[in-house]
Amino acid sequence: MTAIDWSEIYKKYKGQWVALEEDEVTVISSGATAKVAYDKALKKGYKNPILTHMPKDLMPYVGFGL
Amino acid sequence: MKFKYKKYLAGLGSRLRPVIPIQVSNLDTGKSTGYEVLIDSGSDICVFDIQIGTLLGFTFGKHNQEGQVRGITGNPEVLYKEEVEIRVGGWPFTITAYFKELPRDVRYGVVGQGGFFDLFVVKFDLLKEEIELKPRK
Numbered sequence: 001m002t003a004i005d006w007s008e009i010y011k012k013y014k015g016q017w018v019a020l021e022e023d024e025v026t027v028i029s030s031g032a033t034a035k036v037a038y039d040k041a042l043k044k045g046y047k048n049p050i051l052t053h054m055p056k057d058l059m060p061y062v063g064f065g066l
Numbered sequence: 067m068k069f070k071y072k073k074y075l076a077g078l079g080s081r082l083r084p085v086i087p088i089q090v091s092n093l094d095t096g097k098s099t100g101y102e103v104l105i106d107s108g109s110d111i112c113v114f115d116i117q118i119g120t121l122l123g124f125t126f127g128k129h130n131q132e133g134q135v136r137g138i139t140g141n142p143e144v145l146y147k148e149e150v151e152i153r154v155g156g157w158p159f160t161i162t163a164y165f166k167e168l169p170r171d172v173r174y175g176v177v178g179q180g181g182f183f184d185l186f187v188v189k190f191d192l193l194k195e196e197i198e199l200k201p202r203k
Contacts, residue, residue: 003071003082003195010074034117050087050100053173058074058081
């Protein structure tokens with residue numbers, strides 16, 4: 001089982017929210033906020049998009065700063 | 067249940083992260099969305115971006131403010147607490163989730179010990195690029 005490659009999605013949508021189809025690689029819509037991406041997806045007829053945010057910069061992740 | 071890791075870069079500097087899709091729902095209204103979350107054994111709790119909470123119809127204020135917590139940066143932050151339903155691989159669970167404005171570069175949700183590792187036995191296999199979840203009975 002190989003990883004899902006988000007490298008192209010990351011390059012194209014850095015710093016944006018994206019709404020994905022169930023396959024987790026097809027981008028339905030994007031936006032500066034989760035709501036914008038989500039609403040655009042609904043307008044396109046997708047009832048249950050998967051939301052995620054592409055980081056602007058991809059720094060190594062160490063723990064989680066709240 | 068098996069899920070694939072997510073790869074953020076190809077080749078040198080490749081970042082593989084255990085980020086999986088879940089469904090998050092507002093228990094009162096039923097409004098839900100899919101949301102990618104990082105499985106993080108170093109997190110005590112489940113934390114989702116406040117934009118997801120707003121989209122689900124939650125409002126955030128003193129009524130659900132949970133005080134301050136401190137993370138790895140050392141800076142205290144305010145969290146808002148809500149009971150939500152999450153669906154993982156179709157399996158529904160009611161959990162306590164916390165909402166906050168997540169850092170710009172870490173906006174996928176985080177599922178931690180409380181609300182996730184107490185529900186699943188989690189196996190990370192980086193070389194196979196997969197995560198296996200077994201629901202606890």
